Amino acid sequence: MTRGNIPLYSPERIALKGENEVETKVKSQALKEFTEAVETLANPAIRSWREQGGKVVAYSCTYVPEEIITAAGLVPFRMRASRSRGTELSDTYLSNINCSFCRHVFNMALRGDYEFIEGAVWASTCDHSRRICDNWKRKVGTPLALMMSLPKKTTEPQVEWWRDELANLKEALEKHLGITITDDRLREAIKTHNETRRLLRQLYELRKKDAPPITGADVLAVMVASTAMPKERFNQMLKELLEDLKGAEGIKDYRARVMIVGSILDDPDFIKVIENEGGLVVTDSQCVGTRVFWTDVDEGGDPLTALARWYLQDKPACPRIFDQTANRSKFVRDMVKEFKVDGIIGERLVFCDFWTVEHYLLRTKLKAETPYLSLDREYLWAGTIGQLRTRVQAFLETIER
């Protein structure tokens, strides 16, 4: 296999069989559909939505408030680069010291793979991602392309600033679509997204068991699907999955319980490699993971203020936010305890400065209690599968029960 030439979710990329291949034992139609939704960008749910006249707005990061997009009658879609084969177009605009995730996303946009979206919204998060907005606005014909100025701290003045930014986003969507997004629509959207969060917490609750009924790879597929289809449909399917998992046979033959900590990881195959070596992934602190659903948005009061407060103060922060290091390490520590984690695998996309320091700080704080493996990766990682297996094997040998 050569890196970059193998589509992300194609059959030939399935991880090599390891010593303890694990799989979710239950047969679930919902899980099958979730897995399919992850394999392409314009997946069946998105295509069906568009065929009914629906529109989609892509967003770059968990700090972009999905609820406002939903309240506008649109489907929020988290940017990713499923089935990307290379960066030959985006490399003309970016450089070889830029994050491979961003390069692949932009490459797909330049190829026309994002033609299904009506708009794209960025928050001014990392250096790589925010510059994709600058390039995208000039080079991709998306009808609406917006940036939001995300604060770097979480005190009250920043909540007020962020509320104003949310109001600006709302206004921009209203103007573009010729609609009004009322407070009632916002409250309805918040309820729907809170329902998603509640259901995802139920799913994760099952993973606390000594024999969880679902693999980490499959949970990641569910999480990615949650960012790639209409929320009501997702919620309905997740309820079906939870029903299917009731009483399902659990996974017992694993060597250690693992937590993944890091940023944007949207490839279940990566988790599969870890799990096939015997490291059952039981929880995480990730962008497409617990950080987006561990708490709920307040459903009372002014909805924009409730959203601003939740996105900035209440949801577990990522290392882009300056004054939350202590809370982040507490969140990880609490997760380790609740999910009976034996070891943490910290994954980082190469050139990500936030996670360079965050993994250093977490390792330093937690090493006395919980073994910590730091792994660097590229967005397309198929060519490094051997190295990944070796490092995971070695790590599991040190922590296995």
Added chain:
Amino acid sequence: MSKFIEERENWRLVQQALTITTGADFDVKLYAPLAKRFQELLNEIIRCSREGDPFLISYYACAPEIFVAMDLPWFTSLASAYLGAVLPGHTAEVDESDTWFGKDYCTALRVGALRVLKDQLPIPTAVVALIHPCDGTIGFHQMLKEKWPNVPIFACDPPYWEDDERSLHYYVSEIKRMVSFLEEHAGRKLDMDRLREVIEESNKIIKLWQEYSELRRAVPCPHGYGITVQAFGAAQYVWVGHPDGVQWFRDLVANAEGLVRAKKGKVENERIRIFWFDLTPAHLVYDLFVWLEKEWGAVVVMDMFGHCPYELIDTSSEETMFRGLARRALYQQPMVRQARGMADHFLSDIERVVKDYKINCVVWPMHMGHKDGSAIVGLMREKCRELGVPFMSIGMDLFDPRYTTVDEIKDRFTEFFTIMGLG
């Protein structure tokens, strides 16, 4: 404090060498008072640390006029990494920092972090952090917070937008919160009359710096490499709001004026005028840029830190002073100006400098830590194409000479100039 004392000794030796150099060029003579001033600053920090007087870690883009007005000595932890690149032992330090943070985190931040973690810097009374323009700064200050849990730290939160009233109002409020933070933790009060005095001296320096920058538009350029970044250091670090800084700039302007009147340039046969769009790396200054001038008649007419689009601050009221400081911090100071917000400032600066300074070519060094700028290298190239000037990006480390060696960089320049028909 070991690194600090070592650095102070290095500057003492530099200053000694400069002051006994006879028949030296003006450039060299100009550096002597700067070297002396660096020692004085470091001495002051060492004294404060030993005697328990308050001092800060902070940065040029954190409204340093306020620190001066509050009589709070301050130093920039990253300046040492920049200047240290010319000293023996630097690469060993870089290598050691790799083992803590890996190789793709900005070398300046890595080395700065290493010195903190190894207790080689004096522990300040407080830190006023700069958490922009790049991602690396946030992590660096988070690390400082963990290492020094008892040192209070404040950061002004920067809005992403360009020059709108809402953003300015927000940042003015952040600066005022910074003042409250300093009054609480450093035990000094900000007196508005004193702030006015400091800003008025700073304004004099800026005005002279602007004059100097205009003189560099002349063909041939009166001075070469190095002075532009020295001017930045003088105005925004060592002599913020200080009358000695005014005198330094008067000498600089007088010398440049004389050369322009006499139509004398740094290089006798100036053939290429370069815009170096980043910090000039200390370890290359006496090698690459000397070679460029001698071999190609190529002068670095302007660089990112020498570009002076500063406004004079209106000192008529407390509000106008805070607004002026906020505007300077967000929209005028180098690197922050370009990298903090949307890409437009990168592109408009290229356009402005190319036109004003009659630039023949633009060079983006592509420092390994400047990832946001490197993510718009295509847009920069297109802007240069529109302006009809060649563009080159190198790929280097401004703080580690081994990443791309000076010989490799010279080869790149040779190829570039030859293909583009320059020189």
